Amino acid sequence: MDTFTLANQVEIPVIGFGTYKTTDGSDCAVVRQAIEAGYRYLDTAAFYENEEAIGQAVRESGVAREELFLCSKVWRERMGYENTQEDFESTLEKLGTEYLDLYLIHWPRPKDLSVDWKPLVLDTWRAMEELYLAGRVRGIGVSNFLPHHLNYLMEHTSILPVVDQMEFHPGYIQKTAVDFCRNLGIQVMAWSPMGRTRVLKEPFLMELAKKYQVSVAQLCIRFALQCGVLPLPKSSSLERMRQNLDVFGFEIERDDMYQILTLPQLGWSGEHPDRERMPAQVCGE
Numbered sequence: 243m244d245t246f247t248l249a250n251q252v253e254i255p256v257i258g259f260g261t262y263k264t265t266d267g268s269d270c271a272v273v274r275q276a277i278e279a280g281y282r283y284l285d286t287a288a289f290y291e292n293e294e295a296i297g298q299a300v301r302e303s304g305v306a307r308e309e310l311f312l313c314s315k316v317w318r319e320r321m322g323y324e325n326t327q328e329d330f331e332s333t334l335e336k337l338g339t340e341y342l343d344l345y346l347i348h349w350p351r352p353k354d355l356s357v358d359w360k361p362l363v364l365d366t367w368r369a370m371e372e373l374y375l376a377g378r379v380r381g382i383g384v385s386n387f388l389p390h391h392l393n394y395l396m397e398h399t400s401i402l403p404v405v406d407q408m409e410f411h412p413g414y415i416q417k418t419a420v421d422f423c424r425n426l427g428i429q430v431m432a433w434s435p436m437g438r439t440r441v442l443k444e445p446f447l448m449e450l451a452k453k454y455q456v457s458v459a460q461l462c463i464r465f466a467l468q469c470g471v472l473p474l475p476k477s478s479s480l481e482r483m484r485q486n487l488d489v490f491g492f493e494i495e496r497d498d499m500y501q502i503l504t505l506p507q508l509g510w511s512g513e514h515p516d517r518e519r520m521p522a523q524v525c526g527e
């Protein structure tokens with residue numbers, strides 16, 4: 243698979259497999275199928291409680307560890323220097339690996355919005371910088387950070403995150419955050435690149451997909467790539483996993499890109515880093 247090059251020169255597959263809620267407890271069959279379908283970048287998090295299943299899938303796949311790209315994240319309620327050190331070790335143990343390819347801060351702040359996120363982020367990052375400098379992880383980054391969180395981090399630390407993983411799909415392109423990252427050379431990754439199934443039913447996207455003779459899901463994944471964003475599609479079916487990787491045989495024309503980029507908001511997950519979770523009727527879920 244093609245790769246993007248991160249700011250620290252590490253190569254990363256241009257499409258990853260998202261695993262949030264794709265595994266059922268200890269069941270590793272879905273992840274094994276994803277590897278079989280051709281995914282080499284597996285994206286997990288301590289919060290997903292599937293690291294053990296992923297570790298098992300990796301072992302059973304027979305694919306060499308160096309050919310895979312494993313990313314995990316420290317949970318928002320476990321931020322802080324010692325917690326991060328501890329949880330990193332637990333993640334490695336569960337995945338059954340000696341190192342991670344990428345380790346991220348999952349959210350910039352805990353759920354309790356009255357807690358001061360700033361010292362927590364700095365303490366977490368200090369632990370991550372140490373892990374990176376000790377060669378235990380090939381890259382460190384963040385997830386769901388907006389420009390003001392990144393600014394604070396940059397003003398107080400010396401190593402820049404190499405990635406920022408955030409919700410991104412047609413109708414929710416987070417232009418300000420994406421442009422901010424691009425200007426700093428931070429690779430943006432898209433969780434929910436097709437906005438769950440909601441975006442798949444959008445009439446204009448359905449029409450456009452017909453024009454390119456692809457599915458709306460493929461259109462969304464290709465759209466992310468043409469924006470320079472690394473998509474992390476999830477699926478529980480081998481056929482759709484394969485379909486979501488089959489996005490290199492067409493190119494969205496410039497004017498169609500503009501039309502997707504200027505679509506009205508199509509709803510979003512309701513998960514905003516600085517707010518309470520939005521109720522479904524507000525975010526269009």
Ligand code: A2P
Binds near residue numbers: 433437442478483486
């Ligand atoms: P399924 O597991 O049945 O394939 P997102 O990653 O944007 O949150 O979206 C995940 C959802 O999209 C899952 O419910 C998944 O369902 C569905 N999905 C994934 N790939 C496709 C596809 N190619 N066509 C239709 N639905 C898809």
